[in-house]
Each structure stands twice: as structure tokens, then as C-alpha cells.
Amino acid sequence: MTDSPRRRDSAAVWLGILLRQFPELGRELAPGRTSAPSPLGRGANRPGPSLPIRLFISDTIRDISDGVVELDEAVCEKLRLPRPQRGTVERRLTRLLGLLDDIAADPALADHVRSEARRMARRCSLALGDAETPVRVRGRCVHCDSVSLRVFPHRETVLCVNPGCRCADPDCRCRTDGRHRHSWVRAEWRQLAEATEGDLAELTAAQDEEGTTR
Numbered sequence: 001m002t003d004s005p006r007r008r009d010s011a012a013v014w015l016g017i018l019l020r021q022f023p024e025l026g027r028e029l030a031p032g033r034t035s036a037p038s039p040l041g042r043g044a045n046r047p048g049p050s051l052p053i054r055l056f057i058s059d060t061i062r063d064i065s066d067g068v069v070e071l072d073e074a075v076c077e078k079l080r081l082p083r084p085q086r087g088t089v090e091r092r093l094t095r096l097l098g099l100l101d102d103i104a105a106d107p108a109l110a111d112h113v114r115s116e117a118r119r120m121a122r123r124c125s126l127a128l129g130d131a132e133t134p135v136r137v138r139g140r141c142v143h144c145d146s147v148s149l150r151v152f153p154h155r156e157t158v159l160c161v162n163p164g165c166r167c168a169d170p171d172c173r174c175r176t177d178g179r180h181r182h183s184w185v186r187a188e189w190r191q192l193a194e195a196t197e198g199d200l201a202e203l204t205a206a207q208d209e210e211g212t213t214r
């Protein structure tokens with residue numbers, strides 16, 4: 001695989017995560033929110049965030065909003081496109097995703113987009129912390145064959161949310177503890193990605209790449 005499609009892929013992964021998780025930040029700030037029971041069986045009726053956390057979240061929203069506007073404008077300038085119209089963060093992210101092929105033609109710009117997207121996706125996940133929304137991925141669980149895999153990028157865990165899923169290991173907690181769902185830690189992702197293909201392979205590549213460029 002040459003460098004540029006891979007960069008394009010990892011920029012797409014980080015922008016996609018940001019697009020899916022950014023709206024969660026706003027929901028975290030909504031007054032009196034209570035979370036729905038999670039597939040992990042915890043966090044039910046968790047109270048809204050405390051004041052310092054709310055400030056951290058609102059800081060993060062501002063940082064990401066500004067960052068996305070700057071990135072969108074920088075890309076349009078480099079690609080000699082008309083200055084982008086005002087739009088929500090989600091609209092701008094969607095537009096950036098649509099421009100990735102053009103962005104990939106300029107390696108310096110592609111690098112900038114990828115590192116900014118990664119930085120903002122991490123910041124978003126960090127602010128969400130325990131409330132991090134799992135990201136749905138394509139591909140089937142290797143144990144139950146359901147389309148039931150979810151990734152928690154910040155916690156670096158993949159989970160099969162099918163309550164009936166059991167792996168072959170009699171000692172695994174998915175068999176011994178009814179509240180536990182089979183999960184894969186980061187070290188097992190590569191193997192899982194090869195078995196499932198699709199998004200997880202891209203996410204693994206994006207995170208591996210991050211490990212090598214740090």
C-alpha cells in the first residue's frame with residue numbers, strides 16, 4: 001500500500017470519529033441529563049457532570065469548533081476553493097470528508113489534516129471520558145457472527161454488544177459473568193481486524209500509525 005491512500009484512510013477515520021462523537025459533547029452539557037443504561041451494564045442514572053467537568057467540556061467544544069473552522073478554511077485556501085460558507089461543525093466535517101481525495105494530492109496538507117483530525121478526535125474522547133460513545137464498526141463478531149462490534153477509541157476496547165455472544169474459552173468472563181460482554185483489548189485488535197475487515201482495520205492502522213509518528 002502506498003502512503004497516500006493510507007493517510008487518506010486515517011484522516012477519514014479520525015474525522016469520522018469526530019463527526020460521531022462531537023454531538024455527544026453538547027448532550028453531556030444538557031441540563032438534567034441522565035444516561036440510558038449502557039450495554040456495559042453500568043452508568044445507569046449517572047448524574048450530569050460536575051462543574052469542573054462541565055467547564056472542561058465547554059472548553060473542548062470551543063476548541064474543536066474553532067479548530068474545525070480553521071481546518072476547513074485552510075483546506076479551501078490550499079485547494080483554491082471559494083471560502084467555505086458558515087456552517088455547523090458537523091457540516092464542515094462532512095465537507096472535509098468529501099474533500100479527502102483532493103487533500104491527499106498535497107502531502108503537506110494531508111499531513112496537517114490528519115494530525116489536526118487526530119488531535120481533535122482525541123480531545124473529544126478525552127472530554128467524554130467515561131461517557132465515551134462506542135463507535136459502531138462494520139464487520140461481524142468472530143464468535144457470534146452478529147454485526148455487533150463497537151469500539152471505544154479512547155479506552156482502546158472493542159466490545160461485542162450481543163448479550164448472547166459467548167466465545168470458546170470456558171474461563172472468559174463472557175461465559176462466567178452474565179453482565180460481561182466479550183471484549184478485545186488493543187493488543188488483540190490487529191488479529192480481530194484481519195478476521196473482520198472493514199472499519200476496525202482502518203482504525204487499527206490509524207492508531208498504529210499514530211504510535212509510530214509520536
Ligand SMILES: [Zn+2]
Pocket residue numbers: 141142143144145146148160161162165166182
Ligand atoms: Zn459476539
Ligand SMILES: [Zn+2]
Pocket residue numbers: 166167168169172173174175182183
Ligand atoms: Zn469471551
